Amino acid sequence: MTNSCSLSTNFGPTILIILAAFFFSLNTPFAPLFFDAGGNAATLNFIRMFSSSIFSVGVLLLFRNKLDLSLKTLKISAFIGLLVMGQGLCYLASVRYIPVGLAALIFFTWPMTVAIAAPFFGEKAISPKGFLFFIGGFLGIALSLGPSFDSLDWRGVSLAFAGGSLIAAMMISIRKAVIKTSPLSLAVTNNFFASLSLLAIMPFIGGWSLPNTYDAILPVVVVSIVFFSAVLCQNIGLRNVNAQSAAIIFNLEPIFSIFAAFVLLNERLEILQYFGAFIVFISLCGYQIYERKKAS
Template identity: 25%
Template sequence: MTRSSPASGLVFALVSASLYGFNIVYARMASFAGASGSAIVVYRVFLMLVLVGIVAAVTRSSLKAAREERGTLLLLGIATAFVGICYLSSVAFIPVTVAAVVFYTFPILIVLASPFVEGTRLTPALLGVVALATLGVALVVGPVFGGLDWRGLALAFGASLATAIQFFAAARCRRTGVMAKTFWIHLLVLPTAALISLAAGQLVPPTALAVAPFAVAMTIGGYVFGFVLQFLALGRITAVAAGIIYCTEPVVAAISSALILDEALSPLQMTGGALVLAAIIANVVLEQRRLKDAPLVPIAD
């Protein structure tokens, strides 16, 4: 067992969110080439299981899940499957910028649900941060909703809802180590993702992903490192704090899509991105003040 450090949790969350921001841009590139989002999810989950097995064998790490957290791990596995499939599939129908911003309504869902799930007190300062982030999200989306494919919007919002569930569940899963969590979650995700992909008629052989090898590799790599850092973060900070930090992703995704995919950003969208970043900074300050005198919590890494 190690001691929980909120500061390191915030850093892990920030880096993880940035990796996810790059990840979705390359997922869109892969979809343009004909690689389906659900197929990528299946094979990246398989790769994650292989990597975790190798690392666990080399480091002799335990993959045992805490008995009292097995139900939570089951919920985490199901939620994680829907996050990946819905989010990566959404960019086949709508631009990355829109998909990322719709997806990142999940911090708002987390804050609104936190009094019922975690007993969090909604202070004026916290509500102000959420309002600022929400305004930034609205500006980034702006008028681009006109003529968008409803399937992409529904998939992105479905991923948002699943992520809110994932964050709450992960914040309650502190006794099981990150290696074990990663293994069991993905062991549950693999058959779920495979069945959904099969039902959608998108479960293709891995050779089919060779149509966009670089984009697929970047998508999978960003997910692998981002996922591990996400669960390191969620063992150290609350779901509310992490959720607001993860608003970094749509900003990173928007900038990356502009640079890599030539998806233009308007001044209004840039202003929205700046407001999201301001909300993140304010959230970090509030979280640091709240936890300044709080005792460190034992967690399993």
């Protein structure tokens, strides 16, 4: 087998991408605990991104790795940082106008966007048959989220689509960047620039809102750690997993979030959610088998 980026030939990196999706998913059930204590989304987003940058510096020092501060790396990191900040901001803003489930469904069109756009940036092209697995994953997410279409405000729909487009661009950009420089170094610089850009616009999006109780300590610590872990797994995994393969794996993120809410917040799961999760899993496995046959 010659395709070094396929799911089937890179089991270790694939596991890292799955872990990244899992760690990212844990932000969802813990974030409301921070909000209940008086914090807001922008503040939590800044804390998790800035702390991730600091944690990454610590790991660099621990392993005596060098931080890449070349002009080329700083430029791509600044661009990725804007994408990281922008996608989160658009997604959070969209739920002001449309239901959360609908916003999440529109947002998670981004794996299909990656499948279509990545070949224009040096990745392999997806065949129509291969793209069917991406559609299957999207339909599984739709069943799991059970979105409401009662409120179709164009502002919310536009913001959710914008967020999905930005994260698709972010995934492709990170994939191209980690091939040329250290994934850990990028974890430092990407999140630093994302934090800096968010800090600059903070006064225009509601400002700071720090919790006034100790109840916020646990969710802040957990969200910061899982976000750092997710970024690290994602960056390292993308060195050997192409953008399309990573994108279809990330369909697992909302599924993980739903089951995390079931375990941690005692939210009830419906039969359709289990069926949707099954479809996502089957789509992922089907794409893996398809890629293996193509590579053999």
